[in-house]
Amino acid sequence: MRSNRTGWLLLSPTLIILFVVGFLPFIYVLWVGFHDWNVFSAREGMFWAGINNYRRLVFDNDFLYSLGLTLRFTIVVVASELVVGYLLAQLLTRDFPGKILFRIVHTIPLMIAPLVVGAIWRLLTVPGLGPLPYYFDHWFNIDYNIGRYADQAFITVVLMDLWHWTPFVTLTMLAGLSALPNEPIEAAMVDGANRWQLFRYIKLPMLRPVILTTMFIRIMDALRVVDEVYMLTNGGGPGTSNRFIGIHIFRVVFPKTDYGYGSAMSLLVLYITIVICWMLFTALMHQRSD
Amino acid sequence: MKKVFLFRLFLVVALTLVLGLSLVSAQDDAFWSEAAAPYAGVTIHGVTESTPPSNYVREVLAPQFTELTGINVELETTSWDQMYDKAIKDMEAGTGIYDFVYIEQDIIYGYLAQNFLLDLSQFLRDKPELAAPTFNFDDFTTFIDSFKDPESGDVFGVPMEAFLKIYLYRTDLFNDPDIQAAFEAEYGYPLAPATTHEQYQQIAEFFTKYGDENGMELWGTTVQAASAHPSSFYEFFESVAPTFGVYNWGINMENWKATVENGGEMNSDTAKEALAWWLGLLDYAPPEATSSTWDEVAASFAAGRAAQGLVYGENAAWIATDPERSNVVGNVGVALPPLSEGVLDDAEAGTGYIGYYDGGAFGVPYSSKNQEATALWLQYIGQSSVQADWAVKAARIVQNATFDDPAVVEQDAKVGGYYTLMKDQGYLFAGAPPFPFHPQVREVVAPFIYSAIAGEITAAEALDQAAAAADAELVSLGFGS
Missing domain, CATH: 3.40.190.10 (Periplasmic binding protein-like II)
Structure with a gap:
């Protein structure tokens, strides 16, 4: 009993902080989401709207477009980062000249704040100033302009995310590969397994918990991407080609000051994120119990 | 003899003028130090867009005001979007983080509709001891009307910048005889x-x-x-x-x-x-x-x-x-x-x-906890005496007299007559x-x-x-x- 009390006592500061900065704001956003509340509306104040905000969301083409775009982005970047990250991790399990330098340089983007990543890529890509448009034009005669061409902008955003987050995947994969027991691999090699079979039937199953955990973290990050894309594309452009859900919610809540609708939007996106993560978590737990 | 008399007379007049001006200046300085005495040591916070006029306020006017009054001014210069986000959230929640906020001419009507801002005219009428003798709402151009309540005529913001979005062109290119000839040959009319x-x-x-x-x-x-x-x-x-x-x-x-x-x-x-x-x-x-x-x-x-x-x-x-x-x-x-x-x-x-015709003012949110000190600050930056240098550095003019200041007239020639255009044809914008x-x-x-x-x-x-x-x-x- 005494140790229980001491445990709760020691936990209480953390619990209080979590309650104040986590739970209370969540309840407030939940409450606001059931209201119409726009600071510049002709009707001042908050008005009970029931589930109207959520009903509107289902038919809101802008919201659905941004959500779909975000899911597409998430699938593309997470899949790409897992493949590239795994390959780099495999590379780093071997010895080669300059390996330590490569590892350091490769990890640097992880240490940079997302906003700064956006600024760096903007400086690289801004027409008239950045080196990328210049060399694309001079070497390949390609008019590379992410302020004007939606496809180029989306691809650039994906590449930026790959540059920023692949090192994280590489490090987790490397940790996973380093922790793999040698016996099953050696046994398979004795049995004549080739490289693909080693990967497919030995390493991949054993790496699954690591892969799922990494995916779990990266999906959550990709679904809430805002700052680096906002900085690179000047707010999600050109047009609405990079207006991911986080940017869309930002514009609804802040410049448009539509707090009620924006809160409902935030909660629905939170729900979708939780569902996706729960599915992955269930898969992870299932794998562990196996 | 007559020359000596005239010379002495000139000396007396000149000395009187110098002394008189010094006295007025001393009285002005005395007002600021006396009126600000209860608020010395207070720090007032503002938020504005990072623009040449705002940067001048932060770098030049704020330190001057602090030296004169002992009131510290912390002005946050940020991006346009961030400025509005921060200001609106603060005023809506009534937290009082900001004692003065930038009000662009286009947002004032929204702010007034929500009663976000302090009525500065009424405030100074209620507290005459804070009304600076060197500040007068009548000194401003008609641009100040943008910051008035249409019904009462009371002012809710002290204009700090006003400018036109104008047509700029390169005179070296437009006046080049070879270019002019080539253009006329192609389009059939003179380049202008x-x-x-x-x-x-x-x-x-x-x-x-x-x-x-x-x-x-x-x-x-x-x-x-x-x-x-x-x-x-x-x-x-x-x-x-x-x-x-x-x-x-x-x-x-x-x-x-x-x-x-x-x-x-x-x-x-x-x-x-x-x-x-x-x-x-x-x-x-x-x-x-x-x-x-x-x-x-x-x-x-x-x-x-x-x-x-x-x-x-x-x-x-x-x-x-x-x-x-x-x-x-x-x-x-x-x-x-x-x-x-x-x-x-x-x-x-x-x-x-x-x-x-763009521009903005600084207004005081109702939620400000330092309204008196901020009212003094806004009057300080609204004085005629600080306008000319500000206009030269940041190409903004909010008072009629500033157009005729020698420094502004000199600058006008360098910027292709921009100030003259603003003065004479600003009403078209x-x-x-x-x-x-x-x-x-x-x-x-x-x-x-x-x-x-x-x-x-x-x-x-x-x-x-x-x-x-x-x-x-x-x-x-x-x-x-």
Whole structure:
């Protein structure tokens, strides 16, 4: 009993902080989401709207477009980062000249704040100033302009995310590969397994918990991407080609000051994120119990 | 003997004047130190957009005021979006983080509708001991009317910047005899600042070709067309559409409707023609145009990458005079923007306008916890004595007397007569319409402009969809039915 009390006592500061900065704001956003509340509306104040905000969301083409775009982005970047990250991790399990330098340089983007990543890529890509448009034009005669061409902008955003987050995947994969027991691999090699079979039937199953955990973290990050894309594309452009859900919610809540609708939007996106993560978590737990 | 007498008389008069002026100055200084005594040591916080006028306030005026009064001023200069986010949240929640906020002329009506701001006229009437003898609301240009309550006439913000969005052009290019001859040979009329949209487009086309043929990084015009930033919305609706005769964003001010079928003009044929013309200029603009907000447009022009452009006047001074930041020092001309037929008549008759008269003021939120100290600060920056140097450094003028100050007159010649144009023809320009729903409609309409810039939809489609969306948004906000 005494140790229980001491445990709760020691936990209480953390619990209080979590309650104040986590739970209370969540309840407030939940409450606001059931209201119409726009600071510049002709009707001042908050008005009970029931589930109207959520009903509107289902038919809101802008919201659905941004959500779909975000899911597409998430699938593309997470899949790409897992493949590239795994390959780099495999590379780093071997010895080669300059390996330590490569590892350091490769990890640097992880240490940079997302906003700064956006600024760096903007400086690289801004027409008239950045080196990328210049060399694309001079070497390949390609008019590379992410302020004007939606496809180029989306691809650039994906590449930026790959540059920023692949090192994280590489490090987790490397940790996973380093922790793999040698016996099953050696046994398979004795049995004549080739490289693909080693990967497919030995390493991949054993790496699954690591892969799922990494995916779990990266999906959550990709679904809430805002700052680096906002900085690179000047707010999600050109047009609405990079207006991911986080940017869309930002514009609804802040410049448009539509707090009620924006809160409902935030909660629905939170729900979708939780569902996706729960599915992955269930898969992870299932794998562990196996 | 007579000469000696006259000399002595002159000396006496001169000494009296010097002493008198010193006395007045000492009395003025005494007012600030006495009035501020109860607030010495207090720190007041403000938030504003990072612009040349605001930077001058932070770097020059704030330290002067602190030295004089002991009141510390912390002014946060940030991006335009961040400034509004922070200010509105603070005022809405009533947290009192900010003691003064930047109020752009276009947002004041929204703030007044929400009772966010302190009535400065009433405040100074109630506390006469805080009213500075060197501050007078009557010293300001008529721009101060933008910050008055239309009913009571009371002032809610002290103007700190006002400027026009003007037509800048490169005098070195426009006055080059070879270029003039080549232009006239091609288009059949002399090269001069454009007065019509067709001329403007042809000049842009000519200089783009000229730059290309001569291996120069030169294009025909700037375009403020950041493809996901509100600055492109503003360039079109506040600087381009009015030159075609589409005013107030095409929204009918009587019934708050934007579509033609409901009495608005946002998707009228004229508006569509204006948007198509503006989008067409992208062919003659530097590649950075679709990433250019208000600052980048000025930077492009200053870098010598455009022969002409519509540029916010607050940048005119440094573009024309600062060799460390500008490649076109001494080569900047100023003119009225190109206009459709009848628009100038509308503007002169007061039924329309030819472009954007921008500017802002500092106001005090009701939630400020240091209203007295802040009222002193705002009066300090509203004195006539601080205006001239501020105008020279940041190309903004908010008081009538500033136009005639010798320093400003001297600067005027260097910036192609910008101040004279502002003084004599400023009345032809107008600020944003008095909408209480300004940011809401902008956020609804702007994405269609962005999509048109990106080429996803045509100008006509963009404005048809934008007008319909604006009508729906206005109804949901409770304006119109």
